[in-house]
Amino acid sequence: MKIxxxxxxxxxxxxLWDTSPRELGRQTMKKALQSAGIEAxxxxxxxxxxxxxxxxxxxxxxxxxxAEELGVQVPAFRLEAACASGGLALHSAVxxxxxxxxxxxxxxxxxxxxxxxxxxxxxxxxxxxxxxERQTGITFPGLYALLTQAYMQEYGMTEADLAAVAVxxxxxxxHNPNAQFRFPVTVEQVLLSAKVADxxxxxxxxxxxxxxxxxxxxxxxxxxxxxxxxxxxATDTLSLSDRSSFTSLGAVVRAxxxxxxxxxxxxKDVDVAEIHDCFxxxxxxxxxxxxxxxxxxxxxxxxxxxxxxxxxxxxxxSSGGLKACGHxxxxxxxxxxxxxxxxxxxxxxxRQVHKAKVGLTHNVAGxxxxxxxHILKGSI
Amino acid sequence: MKIxxxxxxxxxxxxLWDTSPRELGRQTMKKALQSAGIEAxxxxxxxxxxxxxxxxxxxxxxxxxxAEELGVQVPAFRLEAACASGGLALHSAVxxxxxxxxxxxxxxxxxxxxxxxxxxxxxxxxxxxxxxERQTGITFPGLYALLTQAYMQEYGMTEADLAAVAVxxxxxxxHNPNAQFRFPVTVEQVLLSAKVADxxxxxxxxxxxxxxxxxxxxxxxxxxxxxxxxxxxATDTLSLSDRSSFTSLGAVVRAxxxxxxxxxxxxKDVDVAEIHDCFxxxxxxxxxxxxxxxxxxxxxxxxxxxxxxxxxxxxxxSSGGLKACGHxxxxxxxxxxxxxxxxxxxxxxxRQVHKAKVGLTHNVAGxxxxxxxHILKGSI
Numbered sequence: 001m002k003i004x005x006x007x008x009x010x011x012x013x014x015x016l017w018d019t020s021p022r023e024l025g026r027q028t029m030k031k032a033l034q035s036a037g038i039e040a041x042x043x044x045x046x047x048x049x050x051x052x053x054x055x056x057x058x059x060x061x062x063x064x065x066x067a068e069e070l071g072v073q074v075p076a077f078r079l080e081a082a083c084a085s086g087g088l089a090l091h092s093a094v095x096x097x098x099x100x101x102x103x104x105x106x107x108x109x110x111x112x113x114x115x116x117x118x119x120x121x122x123x124x125x126x127x128x129x130x131x132x133e134r135q136t137g138i139t140f141p142g143l144y145a146l147l148t149q150a151y152m153q154e155y156g157m158t159e160a161d162l163a164a165v166a167v168x169x170x171x172x173x174x175h176n177p178n179a180q181f182r183f184p185v186t187v188e189q190v191l192l193s194a195k196v197a198d199x200x201x202x203x204x205x206x207x208x209x210x211x212x213x214x215x216x217x218x219x220x221x222x223x224x225x226x227x228x229x230x231x232x233x234a235t236d237t238l239s240l241s242d243r244s245s246f247t248s249l250g251a252v253v254r255a256x257x258x259x260x261x262x263x264x265x266x267x268k269d270v271d272v273a274e275i276h277d278c279f280x281x282x283x284x285x286x287x288x289x290x291x292x293x294x295x296x297x298x299x300x301x302x303x304x305x306x307x308x309x310x311x312x313x314x315x316x317x318s319s320g321g322l323k324a325c326g327h328x329x330x331x332x333x334x335x336x337x338x339x340x341x342x343x344x345x346x347x348x349x350x351r352q353v354h355k356a357k358v359g360l361t362h363n364v365a366g367x368x369x370x371x372x373x374h375i376l377k378g379s380i
Numbered sequence: 381m382k383i384x385x386x387x388x389x390x391x392x393x394x395x396l397w398d399t400s401p402r403e404l405g406r407q408t409m410k411k412a413l414q415s416a417g418i419e420a421x422x423x424x425x426x427x428x429x430x431x432x433x434x435x436x437x438x439x440x441x442x443x444x445x446x447a448e449e450l451g452v453q454v455p456a457f458r459l460e461a462a463c464a465s466g467g468l469a470l471h472s473a474v475x476x477x478x479x480x481x482x483x484x485x486x487x488x489x490x491x492x493x494x495x496x497x498x499x500x501x502x503x504x505x506x507x508x509x510x511x512x513e514r515q516t517g518i519t520f521p522g523l524y525a526l527l528t529q530a531y532m533q534e535y536g537m538t539e540a541d542l543a544a545v546a547v548x549x550x551x552x553x554x555h556n557p558n559a560q561f562r563f564p565v566t567v568e569q570v571l572l573s574a575k576v577a578d579x580x581x582x583x584x585x586x587x588x589x590x591x592x593x594x595x596x597x598x599x600x601x602x603x604x605x606x607x608x609x610x611x612x613x614a615t616d617t618l619s620l621s622d623r624s625s626f627t628s629l630g631a632v633v634r635a636x637x638x639x640x641x642x643x644x645x646x647x648k649d650v651d652v653a654e655i656h657d658c659f660x661x662x663x664x665x666x667x668x669x670x671x672x673x674x675x676x677x678x679x680x681x682x683x684x685x686x687x688x689x690x691x692x693x694x695x696x697x698s699s700g701g702l703k704a705c706g707h708x709x710x711x712x713x714x715x716x717x718x719x720x721x722x723x724x725x726x727x728x729x730x731r732q733v734h735k736a737k738v739g740l741t742h743n744v745a746g747x748x749x750x751x752x753x754h755i756l757k758g759s760i
Contacts, residue, residue: 022511051434051440052434052440054431054432054434054435054460054507055434055435055438055440058435058503058504058506058507059507059511060431060432060435060460060462060507060508061460061461061462061507061508061509061618061745061746061749061750062460063460063461063468063615063750064461064462064615064616064617064618064745064746064749064750065510065618067615068510068617068618068622073614073615073616073617073630073631073634074615075471075613075614075615076461076615076750077459077461077468077472078459078460078461078468079457079458079459079460080434080440080441080442080443080458080459080460081441081443081444081456081457081458082440082441082444088443088457088458091455092457092472092476095475095476095479095481096472096475096479098479098480098481099475099476099478099479099480100478100479101475101478123438124438126438127434127438127439127440127441128440128441129441130445130448131402131439233455234453234455235443235444235447235453235454235455235456236444236453237444237448237453238441238444238445238448242448250453251453254453365441365444366441366444369441369444370441370443370444370456
C-alpha cells in the first residue's frame with residue numbers, strides 16, 4: 001500500500017509570544033490543508049505529537065483539543081515520545097493507514113516552549129530522561145557533552161571539527177524563511193561562544209523554540225509526487241550508563257537498518273536528510289549511524305563541505321536543522337517531513353537540493369532512547 | 381484478522397504510596413506476561429496509556445521508560461487522551477496489529493494520582509477540558525453536575541434514582557479484591573454524603589486513585605478464548621457549551637454505532653459491560669447511549685436491579701466501575717478490558733456474570749470529548 005504525502009506546512013519557528021498554542025495549531029493545519037488542496041472534512045483522523053503541553057500549559061487531551069481547531073469530529077490521537085513526539089505521531093499515522101482504517105490523515109506536531117524561563121524549560125526537558133540521570137542534576141547539554149567527550153577521545157575529533165556542524169546548519173538556516181536563526185556563523189564564532197557543558201558551546205546547542213508543523217498523508221491516489229517508503233522506530237535504554245557504546249546510538253542503528261531494508265535502498269541513495277542535531281555531536285554520530293559517513297569521519301565530512309547545499313553528495317539539514325531552524329520538540333519530527341516533501345517536490349526555494357529524489361528524516365528522543373526514521377521518495 | 385486477548389493483569393487500585401510508578405508498571409506487566417504464559421521477549425511493541433505523569437511526576441518519554449522496565453527494546457508508544465488514555469492505547473495497539481506490523485503487543489495503562497493534594501489533582505485533571513471551561517473555574521464534578529441537572533429536568537430522575545448507580549457499583553466492588561472501596565453503601569448513605577457539586581454528592585463521584593493494568597494482544601493463534609471484535613473511537617467538542625445535547629454524549633453514540641456494526645451485534649447481545657462511571661450520571665447516560673436502556677430509563681433500570689450481578693440482563697461494571705474499583709485515569713481503559721477478559725474466561729470469581737459470552741468496554745475523556753469502545757467475544 002502506498003502512503004502519499006499530499007501536502008504540509010511549517011510555521012515560523014522562534015519566539016512566538018503573541019500566538020497561543022491553539023491559534024498556532026489552527027493556522028498551521030489550515031495552511032497544510034491548502035498545501036494539499038483538500039478541505040478539513042477530507043481528514044479521517046488526526047495524530048498530534050507534543051511533549052510539554054501538560055507540564056507547561058496544563059493542557060492535555062490534545063487530540064480532541066486540536067480536532068476541535070481543525071473543525072472535524074474524527075478519531076484523534078495524541079502521541080508522546082519526548083523530542084521524537086512528532087516522529088512517533090507520523091509513525092502511528094502511517095501504521096493506521098497501513099491498517100486500512102483511514103484513507104487520509106493529518107499529523108500535527110506542536111510545541112510552545114519560550115513562554116517559560118530557560119532553566120524551567122531545561123528542567124522540564126529532563127522529563128525525557130531517567131530517574132538516575134535526573135538525580136545527578138545533569139541536563140541534556142551535559143548528557144550530550146559526555147557523548148562528545150567520548151567521541152573526541154575515541155576518534156580524535158577537535159572542537160573546530162565539531163563546530164562545522166553549526167556553521168553548515170546556520171548557513172542552511174540563513175536560506176530558510178521559517179528558521180529561528182537566519183544568519184551564518186563562523187567556526188571562530190562557535191569556538192568563542194559561551195561554554196554550556198564542556199566541550200559543547202552555546203552555538204553547538206539547538207535553541208528553545210515555539211513552532212508547529214502539519215502534514216497530510218493518504219493512501220488515496222493523488223497528484224502528489226511524494227511517498228513514504230519506510231517508517232520505522234526503535235528503542236534503547238533511557239540512561240546513557242546502561243548503553244554499550246557512547247559513540248553510536250543503538251536505537252538509530254536498528255531503526256535505520258529496518259528502514260533501509262523496507263525501502264530497498266542504501267544510504268548512498270539518499271539525496272537529502274533531516275537529522276536530529278539537538279547538539280552538534282548528535283548530527284556527527286547520526287551521519288555515521290545512518291551510513292552516510294564512516295565511523296570517526298562524520299565531523300570531517302561535514303567540515304569538508306560534503307554535507308552542504310551544492311556539494312552533490314547527501315545534504316544534511318537543508319532546513320537549518322534543529323540548531324538554526326529551531327527545535328520546538330513536538331514539532332521537529334513533522335517539520336523534518338515537510339522539509340523533505342518540499343525538497344522532493346522541487347519547492348525548497350533557495351535551499352533546493354539539486355535533483356533530490358530520495359530523502360530521509362531522523363528524529364530522536366532524549367539521549368537516544370527512541371529513534372524514528374522515515375524514508376521518502378519523489379517521482380519528479 | 382483476529383485479535384486475541386492472551387492475558388492481562390490489574391494491580392490493586394487505591395492509595396499506593398509505597399510503590400513508585402516504575403515499580404507499579406513493572407509488577408503489573410510481569411503479572412500480565414504470567415497470565416498470558418509468555419516471556420517479555422515475545423512482545424513486539426509496547427503501548428502506554430497515561431495522562432498525568434508529566435504534570436505530576438515530570439516524567440515523559442513513557443514508551444521508552446516502561447519498555448526499559450519490561451526489559452525489551454521494542455517500539456514503544458505513549459498515548460494520551462485524558463481519562464481515555466488507556467482506551468486510546470488499546471485502540472492504537474489494535475490498529476497496529478491490524479496493519480500487520482506486529483504480532484503480539486502489550487498495552488499498559490498507568491496513573492499515580494494520590495501523592496498530591498486533592499485540589500491539585502482536581503485542577504490538574506482540568507487539563508482534559510477547554511480553555512473556556514477552565515476560565516470559569518469549573519472542575520469536572522461541576523461539569524457533570526450540569527449534565528445531571530439537565531437530565532433531571534428532562535426526564536424527572538430523582539437524586540435517589542441516581543444514587544442506585546453508586547449502590548450497585550459499591551456492591552460489585554465489594555466482591556473485587558483489587559477495588560479501592562470494598563464495602564457496600566445504601567441509597568441513604570449516598571443521599572446523605574457531602575455535596576460536591578449540586579446535585580452530585582461525594583458518593584456519586586469516582587475517587588482519586590493509583591493503579592495500573594496491562595493486557596497482551598496478539599494476532600497469533602493461541603489457546604486464549606477471548607477476542608476483540610470491535611475497536612472504535614469518536615471525538616466531540618471539548619466544551620459542553622458547544623454541544624447540541626446535555627443528556628447524551630455524541631462521541632459515545634458515534635463510537636457505539638461503529639462498534640456494533642463492526643462486531644455485527646446488537647446492544648441486547650452484550651452480557652457484561654464496563655462503563656466509564658466517573659460520576660453516577662455518566663453511567664446513566666452511557667447505559668442509554670450504548671443502547672442498553674431507553675432514553676430516560678437508565679437510572680430506573682439500574683435502581684430496579686437489572687444491571688446488578690445475578691439479574692440475567694446486561695451487567696454494568698462488575699468490577700465496581702470507576703466509583704468503587706477506583707479511577708487511576710490512564711489505567712481505567714485497560715482495567716476495563718482485563719475485567720471483561722476475566723468475565724469471558726469465566727475467571728471473575730465472586731463477580732462472575734453467568735454464561736458471559738459478549739462484553740463491552742466504554743472509556744471516555746473529559747466530559748465526552750472522546751470515547752473509545754471495545755467489544756470482546758469469548759468462546760467458552
